[in-house]
Amino acid sequence: MIKKSRVAVVGGSIAGCAAALAAHRGGADEITVYERADGRLAARGVGVAVHGVRYAELAAAGFLDADIPWVGLSHRTWYVRDDSAPSPLGRPLTESQFDFRTYNWGPLWRELRTRVPESVDFRTGSAVKQVQLTSRGVELDGEPYDLAIGADGIRSLVRTAACPGVEPEYAGYLAWRGAYPESELPDAHLWPKDQCAYVVFDGGHIVIYRIPDDTGGHRVNWVFYTVPPPGFTLPAEGGRLLTAELAGRLAEITAHQLPPFFRALIEATPERERFVQPLYDFTAPQYATDRLALVGDAATVARPHTGAGAVKALQDATALQSAFVAAGTGSAALAAYGAERTPVGRTMVDLGRSLGRALVQETPDWGSMSRDDLAAFWRRADGSGAFGGSRLPRD
Numbered sequence: 001m002i003k004k005s006r007v008a009v010v011g012g013s014i015a016g017c018a019a020a021l022a023a024h025r026g027g028a029d030e031i032t033v034y035e036r037a038d039g040r041l042a043a044r045g046v047g048v049a050v051h052g053v054r055y056a057e058l059a060a061a062g063f064l065d066a067d068i069p070w071v072g073l074s075h076r077t078w079y080v081r082d083d084s085a086p087s088p089l090g091r092p093l094t095e096s097q098f099d100f101r102t103y104n105w106g107p108l109w110r111e112l113r114t115r116v117p118e119s120v121d122f123r124t125g126s127a128v129k130q131v132q133l134t135s136r137g138v139e140l141d142g143e144p145y146d147l148a149i150g151a152d153g154i155r156s157l158v159r160t161a162a163c164p165g166v167e168p169e170y171a172g173y174l175a176w177r178g179a180y181p182e183s184e185l186p187d188a189h190l191w192p193k194d195q196c197a198y199v200v201f202d203g204g205h206i207v208i209y210r211i212p213d214d215t216g217g218h219r220v221n222w223v224f225y226t227v228p229p230p231g232f233t234l235p236a237e238g239g240r241l242l243t244a245e246l247a248g249r250l251a252e253i254t255a256h257q258l259p260p261f262f263r264a265l266i267e268a269t270p271e272r273e274r275f276v277q278p279l280y281d282f283t284a285p286q287y288a289t290d291r292l293a294l295v296g297d298a299a300t301v302a303r304p305h306t307g308a309g310a311v312k313a314l315q316d317a318t319a320l321q322s323a324f325v326a327a328g329t330g331s332a333a334l335a336a337y338g339a340e341r342t343p344v345g346r347t348m349v350d351l352g353r354s355l356g357r358a359l360v361q362e363t364p365d366w367g368s369m370s371r372d373d374l375a376a377f378w379r380r381a382d383g384s385g386a387f388g389g390s391r392l393p394r395d
């Protein structure tokens with residue numbers, strides 16, 4: 001246990017709340033969380049998927065539980081538009097087992113936040129500006145700590161201190177995301193409740209599944225991946241991404257390449273419920289130094305095709321907790337944590353790139369694929385078998 005330690009966590013989102021819990025259970029005396037946002041983090045209202053086996057591991061480790069609202073999926077069906085298909089869902093290409101739980105980001109974060117013990121000093125509206133290593137530990141804006149955990153997302157300041165020069169790399173395409181109330185979707189009963197749909201088209205695909213809403217009902221969450229129009233350049237940090245040009249691109253593909261049911265879903269989702277996310281990847285060459293640890297998106301961002309963004313963050317916290325409990329000193333704990341999680345980050349980035357090539361950048365002729373072709377295609381794309389997150393080591 002890391003008793004008599006002062007630990008700082010930078011960032012109070014999914015990874016930050018879980019890291020604070022890990023430090024508390026690992027024996028830290030004083031824990032401070034710095035979160036730049038004021039008050040509650042504003043949810044983007046879209047979904048997070050967690051593989052069933054990864055859920056069981058994270059529940060056993062105490063980072064997820066059945067009280068957090070979720071929707072169960074059992075199978076995945078791949079659809080392609082075929083105007084002669086009898087169903088508005090399109091022509092199903094194949095179906096396979098898909099054991100996932102889905103969450104709405106907002107309630108998931110809120111539930112994790114309530115599990116952070118009251119003894120933790122959780123400072124909202126508190127942006128860290130400087131991370132300084134000293135002979136005795138680390139200082140955040142002059143305040144001394146034994147260890148600092150960077151849970152500060154893709155543009156992490158803590159990562160800059162731990163691994164200078166590591167920058168996210170744009171993957172060359174985008175995800176348009178949205179969610180729409182199931183109760184307002186015409187013919188929702190045609191689409192099985194426990195199905196994850198992959199609707200594929202030339203140059204991309206959409207992943208669609210239900211998530212809980214805040215009232216006991218469901219929203220239909222969609223993530224639409226494809227390349228932007230030629231000449232597109234990323235706006236500067238904080239710039240608006242849902243431009244008329246990108247909205248037009250989405251509308252054109254939706255009208256010409258999607259089966260009617262999924263077309264209706266995208267077209268019904270109002271603009272205020274949509275956003276565009278450029279895809280990046282990178283992984284820190286080391287998850288920890290003597291005094292600094294990186295968790296969640298601060299450590300690694302893999303493309304969302306991996307279905308493992310939140311899982312990865314929660315697994316990082318699980319590994320950190322085990323390392324704190326097993327080690328006698330903070331530095332020894334961080335060394336063990338870094339050795340366990342650094343290779344996982346690399347695996348997830350490689351998997352995201354492989355799935356991105358297969359599902360967006362070098363798509364096959366979907367319409368001609370048989371069930372066996374698709375099964376072989378998926379085995380090749382998910383070569384590492386880490387889709388949904390890699391397995392946590394057993395104690």
Ligand SMILES: Cc1cc2nc3c(=O)[nH]c(=O)nc-3n(C[C@H](O)[C@H](O)[C@H](O)COP(=O)(O)OP(=O)(O)OC[C@H]3O[C@@H](n4cnc5c(N)ncnc54)[C@H](O)[C@@H]3O)c2cc1C
Pocket residue numbers: 010011012013014015016034035036037041042043044045046047048104105106126127128129151152153154156157295296297298309310313
């Ligand atoms: C408000 C919000 C809504 C999101 N909604 C969704 C969603 O609907 N679906 C989905 O799949 N993913 C969503 N994500 C992303 C998702 O949380 C992450 O990809 C994943 O769960 C890993 O989370 P993370 O905690 O590592 O990083 P993030 O969620 O990016 O959190 C990083 C946190 O660090 C804080 N921070 C950054 N720099 C500083 C600093 N210098 N000082 C103090 N605080 C700092 C940020 O304010 C942020 O809260 C959302 C993220 C945020 C912040």
